[in-house]
Amino acid sequence: MKNRLKVLRAERDWSQADLAGHLGVSRQSINAIETGKYDPSLPLAFKISDLFDLTIEQVFLRS
Amino acid sequence: MSKYPSYMKRYFIRLMIFISLYMAILIGGLSWMNSINPPDDPIPSVLALLTALPILGVFWTIFRLLVEIDDEYQRFLMTKQIVIGTAMTLAITTVWQFLNAYDVLLQGPQWIGVIWLAMFGIAGGLVRWKA
Numbered sequence: 001m002k003n004r005l006k007v008l009r010a011e012r013d014w015s016q017a018d019l020a021g022h023l024g025v026s027r028q029s030i031n032a033i034e035t036g037k038y039d040p041s042l043p044l045a046f047k048i049s050d051l052f053d054l055t056i057e058q059v060f061l062r063s
Numbered sequence: 064m065s066k067y068p069s070y071m072k073r074y075f076i077r078l079m080i081f082i083s084l085y086m087a088i089l090i091g092g093l094s095w096m097n098s099i100n101p102p103d104d105p106i107p108s109v110l111a112l113l114t115a116l117p118i119l120g121v122f123w124t125i126f127r128l129l130v131e132i133d134d135e136y137q138r139f140l141m142t143k144q145i146v147i148g149t150a151m152t153l154a155i156t157t158v159w160q161f162l163n164a165y166d167v168l169l170q171g172p173q174w175i176g177v178i179w180l181a182m183f184g185i186a187g188g189l190v191r192w193k194a
Contacts, residue, residue: 024134025134025136026134026136026137028136029135029136032136032194033136037194
């Protein structure tokens with residue numbers, strides 16, 4: 001599943017480690033989600049979209 | 064921020080405790096058994112069980128980690144590691160078993176727990192390589 005995580009992170013000038021810290025997950029997890037190696041669960045997807053004050057559909061895109 | 068999350072710290076502490084216990088019981092048990100050669104009947108059985116217990120503790124530690132990981136991607140990697148390690152152990156012991164059945168090898172699969180731990184370690188490298 002594609003996502004806009006890298007762009008949203010860059011807009012806030014956050015590193016992967018910064019975003020991982022905000023979400024309480026590992027930097028490796030953020031990298032895996034950004035590169036499409038791993039699709040997050042619905043609770044984590046909601047947490048990510050809430051952090052950016054967006055809806056899930058605005059963060060995660062249909063492939 | 065600490066380098067390791069709390070669940071990994073607990074994992075390392077538990078692992079160190081059980082491995083230390085294993086080493087102490089194994090070395091102490093064998094030394095004691097050799098010193099009272101030949102030991103009476105229940106002693107070898109009791110020592111064997113005591114030596115196996117910390118290894119069971121290592122298995123418990125690994126599966127407890129799976130429960131305690133609060134990072135879903137890390138839990139996913141750990142699950143993959145356990146499944147791949149188990150699959151490799153089953154492959155090795157199945158081939159070994161048939162080599163024994165056809166009299167190529169004199170003994171059937173031995174030390175399966177140790178094989179599983181070795182395969183679990185190898186699977187960890189495979190799963191986390193480019194993860």
